[in-house]
Amino acid sequence: MDSLELSFHPAAANRFDERTRDILPTVQGLRPVPNPLPKAPDVHPVDTIRSEDIISGSKVRVLNSILSAIHRVVWVSGTMHVGWVGPAFEPIKALVRVCRRNENPSRNSSPLSSCLKQICEWLCDTLERRRSDTLSTFIAQRSNEAIREHDIWIPLFQTYSSRSF
Secondary structure, three states: OOOOOOOOOHHHHHHHHHHHHHHHHHOEEEEEOOOOOOOOOOOOOOOOOOHHHOOOOOOOEEEEOOOOOEEEEEEEEOOEEEEEEHHHHHHHHHHHHHHHOOOOOOOOOOOOOHHHHHHHHHHHHHHOOOOOOOHHHHHHHHHHHHOOOOOOOOOOOOOOOOOOO
């Protein structure tokens, strides 16, 4: 079977990337990160493991309100909590709705879709200057990595072969 490479239509990719260029400058500095180190000298050899020291975890946190509606995305950048909160988060929600428009709702009924996670990860990495590609390229690449070929065997009831094999 030939491998299928997923990609966006060029006009759709341009519109999608244009919307992300409008979102990037609206990031907000929310509050400083408290210093976890004690002020007084400590005679015991101790080290604090901070969230940025953990490699496997995602830096981006998508937070829900009391009513389970997603209303912010936050991460730590340097010494500040940054992200999008309230009205600044609405364009990201709209972008996720566009992304999920063709997604099967029965397959992913969770409001925290993989599309939202990927968009937030891309926004964070782009603002932290760890990524320079466009969002449409990033999502197409992630989708192509997620596609796997599988052989599915389905037994048919009372079906026999006319020859031995």
